[in-house]
Amino acid sequence: MTSSTSSFSQLSLAPALTQAVAEMGYEAMTPIQAQAIPVVLTGKDVMGAAQTGTGKTAAFSLPLLQRLLRHENASASPARHPVRALVLLPTRELADQVAQQIAQYARHTKLRSTVVFGGMDMKPQTAELKKGVEVLVATPGRLLDHIEAKNAVLNQVEYVVLDEADRMLDIGFLPDLQRILSYLPKQRTTLLFSATFSPEIKRLAASYLQDPVTIEVARPNATASTVEQRFYSAHDDDKRRTICTVLQERGIRQAFIFSNSKLGCARLTRALERDGYRAAALHGDKSQDERLKALEAFKQGEVDLLVCTDVAARGLDIKDVPAVFNYDVPFNAEDYVHRIGRTGRAGASGLAVTLVAPSDTRLVADIEKLIKKKIAVETLDLPPARSRQRSYAHGERDTDNGADRGGHFAGRPVRGARPVRMAPPDPFFDRPYEAPSVNDAAPAWESKPAPTSTARQLKARRKLPALFKPAGSV
DNA sequence: AAAAAAC
Numbered sequence: 335m336t337s338s339t340s341s342f343s344q345l346s347l348a349p350a351l352t353q354a355v356a357e358m359g360y361e362a363m364t365p366i367q368a369q370a371i372p373v374v375l376t377g378k379d380v381m382g383a384a385q386t387g388t389g390k391t392a393a394f395s396l397p398l399l400q401r402l403l404r405h406e407n408a409s410a411s412p413a414r415h416p417v418r419a420l421v422l423l424p425t426r427e428l429a430d431q432v433a434q435q436i437a438q439y440a441r442h443t444k445l446r447s448t449v450v451f452g453g454m455d456m457k458p459q460t461a462e463l464k465k466g467v468e469v470l471v472a473t474p475g476r477l478l479d480h481i482e483a484k485n486a487v488l489n490q491v492e493y494v495v496l497d498e499a500d501r502m503l504d505i506g507f508l509p510d511l512q513r514i515l516s517y518l519p520k521q522r523t524t525l526l527f528s529a530t531f532s533p534e535i536k537r538l539a540a541s542y543l544q545d546p547v548t549i550e551v552a553r554p555n556a557t558a559s560t561v562e563q564r565f566y567s568a569h570d571d572d573k574r575r576t577i578c579t580v581l582q583e584r585g586i587r588q589a590f591i592f593s594n595s596k597l598g599c600a601r602l603t604r605a606l607e608r609d610g611y612r613a614a615a616l617h618g619d620k621s622q623d624e625r626l627k628a629l630e631a632f633k634q635g636e637v638d639l640l641v642c643t644d645v646a647a648r649g650l651d652i653k654d655v656p657a658v659f660n661y662d663v664p665f666n667a668e669d670y671v672h673r674i675g676r677t678g679r680a681g682a683s684g685l686a687v688t689l690v691a692p693s694d695t696r697l698v699a700d701i702e703k704l705i706k707k708k709i710a711v712e713t714l715d716l717p718p719a720r721s722r723q724r725s726y727a728h729g730e731r732d733t734d735n736g737a738d739r740g741g742h743f744a745g746r747p748v749r750g751a752r753p754v755r756m757a758p759p760d761p762f763f764d765r766p767y768e769a770p771s772v773n774d775a776a777p778a779w780e781s782k783p784a785p786t787s788t789a790r791q792l793k794a795r796r797k798l799p800a801l802f803k804p805a806g807s808v
Numbered sequence: 809a810a811a812a813a814a815c
Contacts, residue, residue, distance in 0.1 A: 425812060426812095473812095473814090479814055504811090506813085594811080596811075617811085618813080
């Protein structure tokens with residue numbers, strides 16, 4: 335029951351690794367590390383459940399590097415560097431982050447590592463791959479591109495890590511994963527990490543893991559006890575003001591704000607910027623460059639509010655975020671746990687505020703059921719809306735069209751109400767009058783239809799049951 | 809209801 339080792343120095347890791355760990359300031363192991371490292375060192379398959387922020391990356395990468403160091407690849411010619419370990423993740427940011435960590439752990443060794451993910455030029459990635467790497471971190475789509483272009487040869491892979499496996503299945507990566515795994519030698523070690531052990535995950539494990547050791551630390555879906563969770567009722571029109579009020583009352587500077595949609599994310603960011611906040615958006619319609627910049631600016635403290643979709647819900651390791659806001663109640667209760675896991679990390683105290691619209695009651699019930707905790711929906715007293723229209727208004731405003739609150743009535747004059755502002759002089763005067771938008775309608779360049787691939791996703795999902803084969807039936 | 813990922 336008690337683990338025999340509790341600090342990294344007690345592990346018999348190679349000096350190069352011990353040194354890197356020490357330089358990074360790590361001493362005590364987290365529970366997942368204490369449990370997983372000895373098992374991974376034996377070379378067994380592992381099925382691990384651990385929350386993000388538990389030190390999962392070190393838990394698999396340190397013993398993995400250790401094994402790569404100790405066991406030379408006999409079949410490889412010394413001049414070449416075949417990929418010996420492959421780590422797959424669901425999002426680009428996660429892949430980047432994990433790759434950086436691995437590079438840190440490996441920096442005193444001769445082992446080389448690199449990362450490939452979409453949204454970036456193929457060429458530099460190809461060049462890195464051609465130079466040869468022992469450890470390759472990737473998102474599935476781009477890895478397949480590289481495999482097909484013969485940039486990556488995976489027939490010497492000894493270890494594969496499927497991280498955030500449940501998320502990868504959610505995204506519909508199963509067919510991609512199956513294709514990638516088909517390129518790997520059968521004789522290998524497979525490590526699978528997942529927030530939950532859903533039936534789908536168990537089936538994936540049954541297909542691709544051999545006699546795995548199951549490791550489960552901290553109850554999955556448990557929320558950190560250091561996080562103060564609050565639910566405030568808020569109509570869409572009041573949501574932004576509620577957030578600003580909480581920020582002010584609590585004296586909070588930095589926070590994550592989660593929105594359920596990319597468009598909502600873009601709009602909210604613009605509105606907050608106009609309110610004078612330093613905000614940045616992080617979602618899938620942003621270029622990869624913008625995504626990385628937004629994250630970095632937030633880390634550096636150049637941006638206070640990071641407005642994001644669930645692309646950022648999982649695993650991003652950002653220290654000391656004092657608060658998380660759910661501008662929208664997440665569709666999946668599980669995502670709630672991941673989102674608020676951005677705060678209250680490593681024993682720090684955190685605040686998680688969820689804005690609940692009247693139509694969200696069912697989603698709230700789902701969350702309460704998952705976290706096994708009742709949370710009262712409170713009403714927050716908001717300061718009166720300040721009228722940003724006043725300077726434009728001619729005469730008293732006798733109607734409330736929600737404009738002040740940036741609501742969805744904004745810019746849409748209430749029938750029978752006097753327009754708030756005269757239409758600007760317009761040579762095309764017969765064009766229908768559009769009230770000035772105090773709403774955050776994204777400019778045309780930002781509201782271009784999302785290049786979704788829902789159709790492909792659905793197709794992939796439809797194929798899903800057929801693609802699942804019981805273990806052993808090739 | 810939407811989001812995540814390859815061009």
